[in-house]
Amino acid sequence: MTTALTEFQRLEAQGMWRETPQSVAREVIVSFGDATLILSDPKTETPLSHWSLPAVTRLNPGKLPALYAPADDSSDETLEVEDTLMIRAIERVHHAIESRRNRPGSLRGGLVVFAVLAVMAALVFWLPDAVIRHAAHIAPPAQARKIGQEILTDLESTVGAVCKRESGMAVLDWLAPRLIGEGAEIRVLPGPISGARRLPGDLYVLGSDLLKTAPGPETAAAHLVAARLGANDDDLRLQALHYAGFRPVLRLLTLGGLSQGAMAGYGQELLRQPPPRPDDGQLLAALGTRGLPSEPYARSLDPTGQSVIGLIEGNPYPNGPAKPLLTGDQWRALQQICAG
Structure with missing residues (x-):
């Protein structure tokens, strides 16, 4: 994820931002921060909103302009982006974050599967011999x-x-x-x-x-x-x-x-x-x-x-x-x- 952010940290693009569904669309500059998307006023460069990249959700996959929103249910913000490079960058960074997030779970899942297979192997190969030896002994x-x-x-x-x-x-x-x-x-x-x-x-x-x-x-x-x-x-x-x-x-x-x-x-x-x-x-x-x-x-x-x-x-x-x-x-x- 760090590599992806470093690659795109200088990337900027125009977008249309609505703070609420009733708000008039406002032009903003979209740029990458530290695991965030920063939406800034193009005239004053004042940040208007920060979106957490792991929480960015695309509302219209495969369509243009791309429509994004924060995953937070308390926010009604939306962002439209037409720049294809910015769209690819957001998707790539988002994918990297998801991969990083899922890896521990995958590891745990692999360990669970290995443990189950090990127990099954023990039951198949060890248990019968152990039972027979126990029966012979007692x-x-x-x-x-x-x-x-x-x-x-x-x-x-x-x-x-x-x-x-x-x-x-x-x-x-x-x-x-x-x-x-x-x-x-x-x-x-x-x-x-x-x-x-x-x-x-x-x-x-x-x-x-x-x-x-x-x-x-x-x-x-x-x-x-x-x-x-x-x-x-x-x-x-x-x-x-x-x-x-x-x-x-x-x-x-x-x-x-x-x-x-x-x-x-x-x-x-x-x-x-x-x-x-x-x-x-x-x-x-x-x-x-x-x-x-x-x-x-x-x-x-x-x-x-x-x-x-x-x-x-x-x-x-x-x-x-x-x-x-x-x-x-x-x-x-x-x-x-x-x-x-």
Whole structure:
């Protein structure tokens, strides 16, 4: 605006001024002041009126002579100008003033739009992940077990129904708290699942192949211990709920359960991945406290022993278990859990 005023501050033109609608039109000299139009007597150069440029309003856009008036409702003054240079100058200065006036509002508007977009982006990209993490973190044991059961149900559609022969189930119920911990459950599926898998809710799944071909229960037991150490329940819940998605997790938070089919296909996805293995030192220590040798487990992973040499050389019981994990009758019952 300052540049525009400087450019036109020496510009003058004739105009016809009426102080009121009833007044006779009076010739005046129109010139620029400091953000004002000055209307002066052409003979005495005495200022007759000052109009604020931001308040100048053209009453007849596009017509000549141009008719102007102050925007102040208390004034009845009007000014006619025929000089096209003066008309362009008034319009240009007025436009510069309006642009200067509107810029802060435009900036604020831009900031508001940016803030709204930022909030929307946060809702789209951050909120679902935050809700899922929160749900995984606060899930009580019963809810976590329910998630694990739904994954097990999906595994059954791929591997076959859980083996439930009563004598074998009794052995699993006796073994779980001694081998893994209080509250743990072990289930056997009729097909191979590449060892043992830990599911949310301290639920463990074992493939029957580890029972049919092993000379004793130590191989399957070591796989279960490795499954316990290889993944913690918080991570398992989070992975499962990420797979389920935002809407089923909202239902879990509000109604206490995932929507039907939320875990469909997750069992197959698990089986495509090898079970997570714990650190050799950690596993050897855990097997040692349970009286279990590590070599049967190592040989089930790699019969040549080349990739599991640390487990073989660090075997806490190279001459076999300190004492039998199961009695002969218990072991036979467990081997036959999928029979009949």
